[in-house]
Amino acid sequence: MIKNRLWLWGLALLTAWIVVTIPLVGMADSGLEAGLESGLAAQMLANRTELSGGDQATSFKFTRTAFAQPIPNLDRRRRRVFSFGDRLFNTQWVQAPGSVPSLDGLGPLFNRNSCAGCHIRDGRGRPPIPGETRMLSKLIRLSVPGEDPHGGPMPHPVYGGQFQEQGILGVAAEGKTQITWQEETGQFADGTSFSLRRPSYEFTDLGYGPLGDEVLFSPRVSPAVFGLGLLENIPESDILQQADPDDVDGDGISGRPNYAWNEEAQSKTFGRFGWKANEPTLKQQIAGAFNGDIGLTTPLLAASSCSEAQADCQEAATLGDPLDVSAEFLDKITTYLSLLAVPARRNVEGSLEQQGEQLFYQGQCASCHLPKQRTGNASVQAEFNNQVIHPYTDLLLHDMGPALADLRPDFEASGQEWRTPPLWGIGLVGTTNDHTFYLHDGRARNLLEAVLWHGGEAQQAKDFVQQLDVSDREALVAFLSSL
Amino acid sequence: MPLEILFRRFGAAVITAASLAGLQSAQAASPIAPTAENAVVAKTAIAAQGADLAPYLESYAELVYQTYESSKTDAIALQSVIEAFLAEPDATTHAAAKAAWTEARQSYLQTEAFRFYEGPIDFVDPATGEEGPEGRINAWPMNEAFIDYVQGKEDSGIINDPSFEISTAAILENDQVSDEADVTTGWHAIEFLLWGQDFNDAGPGQRSFEDFIPGQGNNDRRRTYLELVTTQLVEDLTFLETAWQPDSDNYRAEFVAEAPEETLGKVLTSLATLSAFEMASERMAVSLDSGDQEDEHSCFSDTTHQDFVFNAAGIRNVYFGDYADYQGVGLDELLETVNPELNQQMIAALDQTEATVGQISAPFDQVLASAPGSEERAVVESAITSLEDQAELMLDVAAALGVEAEILAE
Numbered sequence: 001m002i003k004n005r006l007w008l009w010g011l012a013l014l015t016a017w018i019v020v021t022i023p024l025v026g027m028a029d030s031g032l033e034a035g036l037e038s039g040l041a042a043q044m045l046a047n048r049t050e051l052s053g054g055d056q057a058t059s060f061k062f063t064r065t066a067f068a069q070p071i072p073n074l075d076r077r078r079r080r081v082f083s084f085g086d087r088l089f090n091t092q093w094v095q096a097p098g099s100v101p102s103l104d105g106l107g108p109l110f111n112r113n114s115c116a117g118c119h120i121r122d123g124r125g126r127p128p129i130p131g132e133t134r135m136l137s138k139l140i141r142l143s144v145p146g147e148d149p150h151g152g153p154m155p156h157p158v159y160g161g162q163f164q165e166q167g168i169l170g171v172a173a174e175g176k177t178q179i180t181w182q183e184e185t186g187q188f189a190d191g192t193s194f195s196l197r198r199p200s201y202e203f204t205d206l207g208y209g210p211l212g213d214e215v216l217f218s219p220r221v222s223p224a225v226f227g228l229g230l231l232e233n234i235p236e237s238d239i240l241q242q243a244d245p246d247d248v249d250g251d252g253i254s255g256r257p258n259y260a261w262n263e264e265a266q267s268k269t270f271g272r273f274g275w276k277a278n279e280p281t282l283k284q285q286i287a288g289a290f291n292g293d294i295g296l297t298t299p300l301l302a303a304s305s306c307s308e309a310q311a312d313c314q315e316a317a318t319l320g321d322p323l324d325v326s327a328e329f330l331d332k333i334t335t336y337l338s339l340l341a342v343p344a345r346r347n348v349e350g351s352l353e354q355q356g357e358q359l360f361y362q363g364q365c366a367s368c369h370l371p372k373q374r375t376g377n378a379s380v381q382a383e384f385n386n387q388v389i390h391p392y393t394d395l396l397l398h399d400m401g402p403a404l405a406d407l408r409p410d411f412e413a414s415g416q417e418w419r420t421p422p423l424w425g426i427g428l429v430g431t432t433n434d435h436t437f438y439l440h441d442g443r444a445r446n447l448l449e450a451v452l453w454h455g456g457e458a459q460q461a462k463d464f465v466q467q468l469d470v471s472d473r474e475a476l477v478a479f480l481s482s483l
Numbered sequence: 484m485p486l487e488i489l490f491r492r493f494g495a496a497v498i499t500a501a502s503l504a505g506l507q508s509a510q511a512a513s514p515i516a517p518t519a520e521n522a523v524v525a526k527t528a529i530a531a532q533g534a535d536l537a538p539y540l541e542s543y544a545e546l547v548y549q550t551y552e553s554s555k556t557d558a559i560a561l562q563s564v565i566e567a568f569l570a571e572p573d574a575t576t577h578a579a580a581k582a583a584w585t586e587a588r589q590s591y592l593q594t595e596a597f598r599f600y601e602g603p604i605d606f607v608d609p610a611t612g613e614e615g616p617e618g619r620i621n622a623w624p625m626n627e628a629f630i631d632y633v634q635g636k637e638d639s640g641i642i643n644d645p646s647f648e649i650s651t652a653a654i655l656e657n658d659q660v661s662d663e664a665d666v667t668t669g670w671h672a673i674e675f676l677l678w679g680q681d682f683n684d685a686g687p688g689q690r691s692f693e694d695f696i697p698g699q700g701n702n703d704r705r706r707t708y709l710e711l712v713t714t715q716l717v718e719d720l721t722f723l724e725t726a727w728q729p730d731s732d733n734y735r736a737e738f739v740a741e742a743p744e745e746t747l748g749k750v751l752t753s754l755a756t757l758s759a760f761e762m763a764s765e766r767m768a769v770s771l772d773s774g775d776q777e778d779e780h781s782c783f784s785d786t787t788h789q790d791f792v793f794n795a796a797g798i799r800n801v802y803f804g805d806y807a808d809y810q811g812v813g814l815d816e817l818l819e820t821v822n823p824e825l826n827q828q829m830i831a832a833l834d835q836t837e838a839t840v841g842q843i844s845a846p847f848d849q850v851l852a853s854a855p856g857s858e859e860r861a862v863v864e865s866a867i868t869s870l871e872d873q874a875e876l877m878l879d880v881a882a883a884l885g886v887e888a889e890i891l892a893e
Contacts, residue, residue, distance in 0.1 A: 061608040061893070064614060071890045076759065076871045079892055083764035084772045091625055102774045169635075431612065 013133045040361045047371040047390055048357065052424045052483070053227055053342030054375070055388030060344050063463050066428045067122040067226045071341045078339065085336020088329055089115040089122075093294055095168045095237035096320025104313065106322025107295035108171040108316040109164035109305060111139045115333075118222035122340055124429050126437040127179060127199070134165060135177055138442060139293065140201070140273035141218040142211075143408060149160035150261035151268060152278070152411050156215060158208045160307040163217070164290040171312045177219075181443075186452070189467045196452060198403070199443050208310060216415075218406035219441040220275050224425060224432075228273070229338030229389060231422070232282050235376040236270045242370065242394045253367050253457045255396035258419070260411045263300050265286075268411070272395045275440045276410040279421035283334045296324040338381065343425045345390070347482045358478025359472055368457070370394040392423035392483060401455020404439070416456060425460045427481035448473060448481045520665070535817060536743035536884070542804050542811030543750060544735045548727035550594050550800070555720040557587035562713050565673075567610075569695060569706050581677050581806065585786050588670065592793035594723070596801050599756040600749035601725035601889055603734050615717035618659065618669075623780060625666035627675045634680055636821075641667070642704050649707045651715060668712045676709045678783035681848070687785035744886045751888035752883040754798050759874030760892045762794055763867045770851055771863055773872035779847050788845035791866070795840045799833050799872070814880065816860045823885045829880055832873040837864040 036044065051058045059069035070082050086191040091105030092114045093106040100112065112118050118125045118137040125137025131160035140163035155161040159174055167173040181197040201219065203211055247258045260271035263416050271277040279285040287300035295305055302323060347353045360366060369392040397417040407415035418440060420424040426447070430436045444450035456464040465476065568576040599602050599619060605617040627633055631640040640655065641647040658667040666672060679690025693699075695706055726734040732842035738746060766787075770778045779787040800806045804813030818826040844850055844864045850859040874890055881888035 063601070065893050067893050072889065074890075074892060077759060078889070079764050080768045080772075083760070086765075087769045087778070090624065103778075244672050263770060335817075428605060 008402065010281045022455075030203040035362050036358055040366075041365070044357060044361050049347055049353075049390065050343050050344040050346070050348050051388075052390045053230060054389045056383035057227075057230055057341050057387065058091075058344045058388075059127075059341035062343060062346065062428060062431065064084060064432055065121055066343045067224050067340065067425060067432050069341045069343070070225075070339045071381070074339070078335075081332050081335050082339050085333045085339075087367075088333045088337060091115075092117075093296060095323075096324070101327070102326070103322060105296050105320050107164075107166070107168040108313040109167050109174060109310070110295035111166065111293045112136070113166075115289070119146055119225050121213075121432050122225050123432040124224045124435075125442070126433070126435045127221065127442040129435075130277075133176075138219060138221045139163065139165075139407065139412075140177055140203075141220060143216045144212070144214045145216065152261055153216070153408065155307065156211070158307055158309040159211065159215075160305055162305065162309075163203065163290075164295070164305070167207070167313070167365070171269070171310075171316050173209060175206040176204050178202040178204055186466075188469075188473070190469050192470065194449070194452065196449055197443060197445070199441060215408075218276075218408040218410070221437070221440065221442040223421065224276070224429070225337055226340035227342040227391065227422065227424060228282050228285075228340070228393050229379060229381060229384050230342065230375055230387065230389050231272060231395065232338065233375040233377075233379040233387075233419045234272075234373045234395065235378075238376075239270070239272070239376065239395050243396055250467070251367065252460060253364075253398065254393055255368065255398060256417065258397055258411065258412045266308070271411065274417075275418060275421070277379075277395065277397055278410045278413065282338060286334055286337065287330060290325055290330075297322070298325045298330045299323060300330065315350075338384075342389070342391075343428055345424075345428070345482055347478075350478065350479040350482065352475050354479075355472070356475035356477065359464075359468065359476045360479055363461045363476075365461050366392075367461075368394055368396070368398055370420075390424060393420045396420060398458065399456035400458060403455050404453055406440075423480065423483050425483065427483050430437040437451060447477050451476070509838035535820075536747050537739075539701075539804070539812045539814060539817050540743055540746050540750075541739055543801065544727065544739055545729065546800060546804060546806050546809060546811050547597050548724065548735065549806050550590060550597070550797075551720065551724040553726055553807065554587075554590040554594050555717065555724045558713075558717045558720050561587040561673075562717055565709060565713050568692075569710065570888065571696040572692045572697075574692055577677070577695075581784065584670075584673060584677055585784065585789070588781075588786065589672065589789065591720075592790055593797035593800060593806070595621075595761070595794055596754060596757055596797035598761075599753045602738070602749075603723050616722060619655070620669045620716060620719050621671070622659065622666040622669055623671050624778075625671050626681060626784075627746070629665040630667060630672060630675060630708070630861050634682060642708055643701050645701075649704050649711070651711050654708070654711060656713070668715055670716065671783070672712050673709065673716065674781060674783045676705065676712075681783050681785065684852070686846070689785045703853050739793040747884060748881060748886040748888050750801065751877050751886065752891065754801055755877040755888055757794060758798055758870045758877065759890045762791065763870035763874070764892070766790065767863055767867050767870075770847070771775040771860060774851070774855075779851065782848065785846035785848060788843055791840045791843060791847075795836050795870075799837065800832060802829065818880060818883060825876070825879060825883050829873070829876050832869065832876050836866070836869040836873050839869045842866075 009405070019415035024437055053059070053071075057071040059066070059072070061069050074082060091103055094104050095106050096104040104114050116122075117374050119439055120137070128135055138430040141153070142156045142161060142163050144156055146154035148154050153161065162176045163177065165176055180200045180202070182200065183195045183197055185193055185195045187196050199219070201217065240257060247254045258271035260278045260280050262269040263284055264281070269280045271280050273282060273285040279288060284300060287298045290298055291298040291301040291305050297304060304313070304317035306317055308314070353434070365457045371390050373389050373390050373391055373418040375384055375387045375389060379385050379446055399411050399414070399416045400418050401416065404418065405416040409415055413419075426438070429438075437448035438444040438447060439453060444453055451465050452462060465473070468476065561583045565580050568580040582688075586713055594604070600605060601615075603615055605615040607614050628639045629641065630638060631642045633639050637643070641654075642649070647653065654667045657665065677690065678688035679694075681688040683689055694702060695709070696702055697706065725731075729735065766780050780788045780790045802814050804811035804816070815826055815830060818829070839862065843866055844859050844862065850863055851857045878888055878890070
């Protein structure tokens with residue numbers, strides 16, 4: 001017994017020595033890590049892997065369907081559930097009563113009639129482009145000041161919690177969103193100028209009267225939906241360990257957990273999904289999207305999204321089955337989404353990418369976009385348990401400054417706070433979704449613009465990037481594109 | 484690199500030997516001493532992975548070419564019947580066009596056994612973003628309301644939107660852009676234009692030829708649309724035929740020049756994926772599980788049954804190396820020298836699939852309309868099992884031949 005322990009200690013010491021020394025040797029060799037203190041350099045080298053989703057949930061397909069791949073080696077039972085969930089994800093829901101009762105129930109008010117309509121190929125949405133007259137994969141959350149009984153946003157008394165821009169026949173749509181973009185110029189330290197576009201919003205064709213002066217709104221594009229089974233399996237305690245709500249360590253970065261209403265637990269629990277970490281579980285996130293975005297009720301959210309003031313909507317919602325999506329279907333689509341694999345990182349050995357990677361750590365981007373997480377052992381999918389993964393997020397809320405603020409609190413999240421979004425797969429959005437619009441509202445037209453919008457707790461990181469010369473900026477973008 | 488190959492070959496030999504040892508012990512009556520047999524087989528396996536794969540792959544390439552060639556020929560035949568229909572739209576010419584579509588599908592369905600390894604049909608060029616024509620040719624499910632009117636929405640679709648210019652460029656530009664289901668081209672777009680939506684419990688869609696009489700409503704736009712997407716289909720199939728034609732500077736030339744182990748792995752991955760994922764899961768199990776009568780691959784024409792039959796035939800073609808008059812080298816011949824037992828199992832599984840798929844009652848939407856637990860549904864379940872079984876055996880075949888294959892899902 002004692003002998004064993006000594007042996008273990010020996011191994012531990014040896015490992016520690018290797019972890020500390022090897023990277024240092026590497027540093028001396030390459031000279032690349034010169035600007036990085038040794039702890040960070042070691043972290044960087046340890047995180048330099050293509051296995052973004054861990055050993056068993058990483059996909060190596062980099063085509064237009066890169067985000068639509070299941071984890072490898074599904075057995076036939078799971079393949080069948082996956083395929084069916086995929087079918088539900090692509091289903092274009094129709095108005096009830098339809099010829100197929102299991103797949104009807106659209107609306108009465110809704111944004112799109114399918115999941116895949118916004119999350120095309122399981123990917124990322126965007127704001128309208130010139131020529132498009134409506135928002136195809138972006139929506140507006142609504143509320144008024146105050147809190148609902150569960151501590152969440154107080155829904156708008158007439159329009160509810162979301163601006164639904166479509167209605168079924170006989171139910172007026174809530175209206176249209178008009179976005180005006182204003183260019184604002186800035187300069188890098190080397191004198192190169194850049195331009196960012198700031199959105200402003202106007203709501204027209206209002207179906208239910210004025211929105212009022214008090215209305216709070218939050219524009220959000222649909223995020224990519226892979227890797228969520230892994231994120232759900234990161235132990236809450238590990239995430240909380242990274243939190244520093246009062247910035248005790250004085251680095252200017254807080255990191256606060258959100259706690260949101262959990263329908264199954266009937267209490268507030270840790271929130272990890274959504275732009276403001278306002279959804280506690282993947283299943284509830286999906287039920288919420290069904291309810292708000294497509295107008296479908298589920299066992300988890302059984303009430304329609306019509307407000308009490310919307311009589312036509314209320315009446316139309318009584319048609320068809322009481323529940324539009326059965327418990328079985330909700331479970332299957334949840335399994336489908338959780339089984340979507342994470343695309344592997346590309347060009348890990350590229351010198352430009354490695355130069356950018358170093359800048360990423362140097363600029364303290366890695367403080368919030370935490371490169372590495374470990375999963376726990378709570379998943380029903382064995383492939384998701386006890387994995388080292390590289391999502392580049394801490395799943396915590398950060399004050400991102402006034403420029404990005406939506407000024408709409410969402411449970412614990414203030415009007416300036418957003419959840420750090422994962423960066424894995426971000427370089428593939430152009431391939432999967434034919435665009436490169438980033439941030440919660442898609443205002444950034446490329447990765448560098450997304451970085452330049454950072455403020456608040458990320459002000460220093462942004463300033464760091466603004467000081468970079470053109471080759472370093474290209475290197476940083478090359479690194480991000482490799483994720 | 485040589486070490487890795489050596490390891491893979493040696494590893495495969497061990498696997499083959501081990502699996503044979505298992506078979507041997509199961510067959511106690513076998514007169515051959517296990518050790519001697521194993522040694523011989525192991526040696527043959529190594530040989531088979533070296534020089535012996537190339538003739539099969541040469542033959543496979545020819546089989547692919549011949550199948551695409553007949554698919555293109557059939558599509559051209561469809562095109563001329565559609566032209567005749569548009570020249571003189573009536574019930575007879577309309578029926579002929581529908582018959583020609585159904586006929587032309589048969590060779591195409593057999594080419595689906597050449598998907599899933601980023602060959603000409605579904606390649607992606609990472610530099611340019613250019614993709615193979617699969618999505619244009621056979622995308623499904625489709626949102627028919629994006630193309631033309633549907634029940635309850637007479638002005639729906641780009642055909643009925645006068646602001647939309649009906650041109651090939653405009654049609655392609657709108658293919659699956661704002662929604663994956665917004666399919667504008669390919670077999671199922673033509674199918675929808677010929678048959679219309681299927682609200683007919685006892686048969687296919689009932690669109691009238693009158694939709695194509697010139698000069699009325701949006702008929703001229705519909706006529707142009709049908710003509711253009713048919714032409715596009717012929718062009719895409721011609722592209723595939725060209726990519727596989729012999730003695731050219733094309734994909735086929737690269738294909739036969741690649742490392743045979745890797746190439747054979749692709750071929751087997753393609754068969755296993757078509758079998759277990761595309762057929763068993765996507766096209767059969769999903770339809771059964773949704774309880775939606777029209778949740779089937781060729782729902783407008785009610786020809787889903789033949790989709791299954793000819794997809795399954797496509798898998799057999801590749802295994803036996805034969806297509807129509809072309810009698811090439813088969814994987815069966817290759818495997819017979821390495822692991823005859825496995826070859827027999829594989830052949831039995833292919834036969835089983837052919838039999839169970841053949842038993843699925845047509846039209847398939849009647850199966851879907853039947854109650855849970857019905858006899859019709861049980862037949863489809865057994866076809867699913869056969870397809871899954873044969874896919875798993877394909878992976879065993881890959882291992883026996885010393886190559887890597889997998890069942891993809893996307």
